[in-house]
Amino acid sequence: RAIPHELDWLRTAVHLTKGCYPGQETIARTLNLGRPPRRLAVLQLDGLGGDLPQPGASVRMGERAVGTVTSVARHHELGPIALALLRRAVPAGEQLTVEITEVDEATGETVAVGRVDAAQELLVSPEGRAQASPAERPGAGLRKGLRL
Known part of the structure; x- marks a missing residue:
């Protein structure tokens, strides 16, 4: 078992502003504390x-x-x-x-x-960020054109 912060999934696989999902409280608590346990x-x-x-x-x-x-x-x-x-x-x-x-x-x-x-x-x-984190998620340029 792992949370997204530990595996660097916040950049590419998790959308923190997208509705409700199982484990949302744990993810939000870790994000607010700023430090994953592993x-x-x-x-x-x-x-x-x-x-x-x-x-x-x-x-x-x-x-x-x-x-x-x-x-x-x-x-x-x-x-x-x-x-x-x-x-x-x-x-x-x-x-x-x-x-x-x-x-x-x-x-x-x-x-x-x-x-x-x-x-x-x-x-x-240890802060939960990849060593080479990009400024934006992959595909951000494409998504900007889709917003109304």
């Missing part, structure tokens, strides 16, 4: 071990859980990468680790079997 980041994973974390894996700063992996892939140039939602207070240059888990066949429970080091790259700043 932010989206790319994690560059250490690929030496070969194991990749699963979506939902815990991201840790030391022993403290500070986020959750949302998706994982092997990039042809960068190696293993992941998207993660991290707490806003996690420093941008902080070294992180991601848990590697397996399902125990006997019990069916998920068990942590190791960790992989991760370096983070901000996609959405």
Whole structure:
């Protein structure tokens, strides 16, 4: 679960002035406070071990859980990468680790079997804005001509 501020959807996917919708109060409260609770980041994973974390894996700063992996892939140039939602207070240059888990066949429970080091790259700043936000939404010029 995420809110649009955390994923930088306010620029392109959410219209704050367009009628009522589920979750409107949460979106308005976060907009008025000006700070989403989490932010989206790319994690560059250490690929030496070969194991990749699963979506939902815990991201840790030391022993403290500070986020959750949302998706994982092997990039042809960068190696293993992941998207993660991290707490806003996690420093941008902080070294992180991601848990590697397996399902125990006997019990069916998920068990942590190791960790992989991760370096983070901000996609959405802690203030909830993209690093390269345009002044207007895409297509604004087209929409201006349609208004009566």
